[in-house]
Amino acid sequence: MRAAILLPLLALCALEALAAAPRGARDPAYVSDAECARCHREAAQAWRDSHHARSMQEATPATVRGDFAGLALREGADTVRLFRRGKGFYARARDAGGRMRDHRVRYTFGVEPLQQYLVDAPGGRLQALTAAWDTGRRRWFSLDATGAVPGDALHWSGRYRNWNLMCAECHSTGVRKGYDPAKDRYRSTWTAINVGCQACHGPGRAHAAAARRGRPTPMPVDYSGGDPDRQIDQCARCHSVRSRLTDRDDPAAPFLDRYRPETLRPGLYHADGQQDGEVFEVGSFRQSRMHQAGVRCTDCHDPHGGKLRRPGDATCTACHATVGDPRFPTAAGRPYDGPEHHFHAPGGPGSRCVDCHMPSRDYMVVHPRRDHAIRIPRPDLAARTGTPDACAACHADRGSAWAADFLAARRRAAGEPPPGRHHGEAFAAARLGGRGAAPPLAALARDRAVPAILRATAAETLGQMGAAVPDAALADPDGEVRAAAAGNASPVRQGALLAALLGDPLRAVRIAAARSLAAAPGALPQASRNAYARALDEYRAAQGAMADAPAARLSLGLLEEDLGRPAGAEAHYRAALGMDRHLVPARLALGERLAARGALDEAEALLREGLSLGADEDGLRQALAALRTGRLHGPTSPDR
Numbered sequence: 001m002r003a004a005i006l007l008p009l010l011a012l013c014a015l016e017a018l019a020a021a022p023r024g025a026r027d028p029a030y031v032s033d034a035e036c037a038r039c040h041r042e043a044a045q046a047w048r049d050s051h052h053a054r055s056m057q058e059a060t061p062a063t064v065r066g067d068f069a070g071l072a073l074r075e076g077a078d079t080v081r082l083f084r085r086g087k088g089f090y091a092r093a094r095d096a097g098g099r100m101r102d103h104r105v106r107y108t109f110g111v112e113p114l115q116q117y118l119v120d121a122p123g124g125r126l127q128a129l130t131a132a133w134d135t136g137r138r139r140w141f142s143l144d145a146t147g148a149v150p151g152d153a154l155h156w157s158g159r160y161r162n163w164n165l166m167c168a169e170c171h172s173t174g175v176r177k178g179y180d181p182a183k184d185r186y187r188s189t190w191t192a193i194n195v196g197c198q199a200c201h202g203p204g205r206a207h208a209a210a211a212r213r214g215r216p217t218p219m220p221v222d223y224s225g226g227d228p229d230r231q232i233d234q235c236a237r238c239h240s241v242r243s244r245l246t247d248r249d250d251p252a253a254p255f256l257d258r259y260r261p262e263t264l265r266p267g268l269y270h271a272d273g274q275q276d277g278e279v280f281e282v283g284s285f286r287q288s289r290m291h292q293a294g295v296r297c298t299d300c301h302d303p304h305g306g307k308l309r310r311p312g313d314a315t316c317t318a319c320h321a322t323v324g325d326p327r328f329p330t331a332a333g334r335p336y337d338g339p340e341h342h343f344h345a346p347g348g349p350g351s352r353c354v355d356c357h358m359p360s361r362d363y364m365v366v367h368p369r370r371d372h373a374i375r376i377p378r379p380d381l382a383a384r385t386g387t388p389d390a391c392a393a394c395h396a397d398r399g400s401a402w403a404a405d406f407l408a409a410r411r412r413a414a415g416e417p418p419p420g421r422h423h424g425e426a427f428a429a430a431r432l433g434g435r436g437a438a439p440p441l442a443a444l445a446r447d448r449a450v451p452a453i454l455r456a457t458a459a460e461t462l463g464q465m466g467a468a469v470p471d472a473a474l475a476d477p478d479g480e481v482r483a484a485a486a487g488n489a490s491p492v493r494q495g496a497l498l499a500a501l502l503g504d505p506l507r508a509v510r511i512a513a514a515r516s517l518a519a520a521p522g523a524l525p526q527a528s529r530n531a532y533a534r535a536l537d538e539y540r541a542a543q544g545a546m547a548d549a550p551a552a553r554l555s556l557g558l559l560e561e562d563l564g565r566p567a568g569a570e571a572h573y574r575a576a577l578g579m580d581r582h583l584v585p586a587r588l589a590l591g592e593r594l595a596a597r598g599a600l601d602e603a604e605a606l607l608r609e610g611l612s613l614g615a616d617e618d619g620l621r622q623a624l625a626a627l628r629t630g631r632l633h634g635p636t637s638p639d640r
Contacts, residue, residue, distance in 0.1 A: 024191065025191065030205060031205050036196075043303075046304040050307075051112075051306055053194055053195070054194065055110065055172070055195045056171045056193050058108075058193070059108050061087075064115075064117075065115045066117070066140065067082070068082045068083055069082075070083040071083075073131050074142075076149065078093065080093045088105070089117070090103060091117065091119065091131060094150050096121070096155070096158065098151070103129075106126065107193075109128060109171065112135040112136070116128050116132045121162075123185040124178070124186035124187055125162055126163035127157055127163065128156065128161045128163060134366050141365055143364060153579065153580040159548070160580075164177055165549060169249070171194070172190040172194060173198055174190055174191030174199075176188065176189045176190075177548070184548075186548075200235075200251075201220070202251035203251070204219060228296040232296060233255035235281075236255060236259075236261065237259070239280045241268060242261045243259065243260045245508060245538075256508040257507045259508070262283065263456050264427070265457070265460070271387055272378070272387045273423075274388055281372040282372075285372040286452070287453055288451075293328055293330065295328070316353040320332070320353075342355075342356065343410070357374050377390040379391045379403035380407075382404075383399075383400040384428075387424060421440075427441075430461050437465070441465075442467070442468070445481075448476070455481045456485075469485050469488050469494070471494065471497060474486060474498070475497075479506040479508060482501060486516060495520070495525070499528040501513035502534075503531055507538055511539035514532055521563075539559070543555050543559075550579040550586065553586075554572065554576040554585060557571075557572030557576065566593060569593055584616040590606060591607050591623055592632055594606065600627065607623050608624070
């Protein structure tokens with residue numbers, strides 16, 4: 001009897017999952033890549049062999065590179081078995097409810113040096129298995145370094161392994177997430193399964209129609225103007241760490257109307273700006289002298305095939321040579337590819353430009369990625385701040401201090417001055433809680449000669465330290481700096497300046513100003529109230545565009561708290577914790593909200609539950625101690 005009821009129910013669930021599964025959709029503004037290729041044959045041929053063309057594919061014997069021959073992979077306490085059944089590829093693994101099931105692989109994800117596999121899950125989801133295939137060593141390996149279990153957001157079946165939220169918009173073209181927060185379901189679609197022509201150039205139907213009439217018009221994203229940041233911003237859509245600000249992308253709109261890029265914050269970057277977390281390339285490149293000089297991504301990389309334009313050191317010596325490229329005259333003047341520059345035997349370790357200037361780090365276990373800040377090694381800085389050192393990476397037996405002494409001796413012999421102070425020293429001091437870091441950071445935030453990402457990071461760091469953000473940063477010509485300054489300025493002391501930014505041409509700046517003013521609405525000039533209301537609506541919409549991310553629900557809860565709406569705040573905190581039970585800031589905020597309304601037993605149980613999960617014990621223990629002494633009150637926004 002039970003089986004008779006259960007089987008139809010399972011069939012119904014399967015049909016429901018299939019109906020909601022992500023799929024291609026016809027957006028009238030887009031055309032097929034085949035139509036682009038009719039005119040742009042050379043570009044199309046280069047693209048066909050690229051990683052972009054194979055970023056996501058239907059799982060077939062031609063596209064699946066992994067060995068699905070019944071092999072088993074140990075992941076935490078479980079074993080995942082990878083096998084074939086007929087024409088299908090399967091993984092036997094525990095689902096979100098802890099049940100061992102056979103999951104059919106629907107799509108491949110990436111092509112090398114690793115390939116991942118996507119399977120269907122309830123609610124229109126695609127989930128990325130943490131069992132991945134190493135294409136170089138031809139072996140299975142696990143991407144799960146946390147020991148996550150079913151129910152955890154980092155388990156392969158969890159929210160942070162979800163294609164719709166974490167992966168889709170950078171591996172496919174014209175993605176519409178279609179998330180319903182009330183039902184926690186997706187109806188996601190794409191116009192092309194992979195990264196096609198229109199992912200970078202924008203929808204092409206109008207262009208194609210005009211070309212057929214013999215009067216072609218520019219594509220929505222036009223690179224012909226010569227502005228290097230136009231191209232870099234378009235690459236940054238996917239090759240940077242950023243948050244989405246709208247639920248529908250307009251490829252022709254300014255980057256800061258569509259996204260908010262991350263600064264050089266801890267966990268993503270070391271204090272001196274070297275890559276630490278998985279940050280991709282653009283945030284590093286924007287720190288570089290190359291970016292300051294107007295170098296574009298396509299000066300080094302073919303835009304359609306993605307490969308380097310020139311092999312090896314020729315990529316660098318095209319400009320850094322005795323003659324070089326007339327576009328960049330300051331890079332020329334002497335040879336850079338000999339021992340007099342790199343101090344190593346030609347052709348040996350340490351002799352390549354990238355060995356010293358673009359050190360590599362492995363991400364996703366097997367994927368080496370080079371740091372695109374293209375910086376001069378500073379072993380002296382590494383010795384003082386503990387940041388990585390390209391010299392010590394090879395000369396580990398001697399260390400950074402030895403390398404610093406060696407380079408100092410070379411400089412003295414050449415009559416060169418020692419290197420000056422580095423911004424990394426101020427950031428390192430700030431991370432250690434040093435109040436003495438504020439003056440150099442304030443000077444950095446005002447210095448328009450340094451890269452904008454450094455000025456933005458300095459302004460943000462000052463605000464997080466409780467120090468004053470310079471007024472000059474709120475008037476910076478670069479929108480990234482204005483946004484970082486506005487998000488960390490004091491609404492009491494700088495209310496008038498923040499109010500002026502409510503009409504900024506860039507959405508990222510407007511919403512940052514509105515969010516800061518929400519913490520002290522009394523500081524808002526009467527004449528700015530309409531602009532404030534509009535910008536605050538934009539802020540809510542930006543969080544709504546990421547409503548499937550726990551951090552966005554936490555942000556909305558903190559906003560409700562500042563606006564004096566405790567019930568709304570509590571609902572958002574609970575939603576965030578429901579998405580990720582390990583999200584300690586949401587747990588602390590909810591605990592404080594419960595304490596503020598007198599639900600002390602529930603607050604204590606919530607905090608103790610967090611401790612039982614092994615999450616950020618110090619913060620939770622401090623909150624428990626404050627709860628017992630009556631010092632735990634509702635969340636508040638400090639007067640920055």
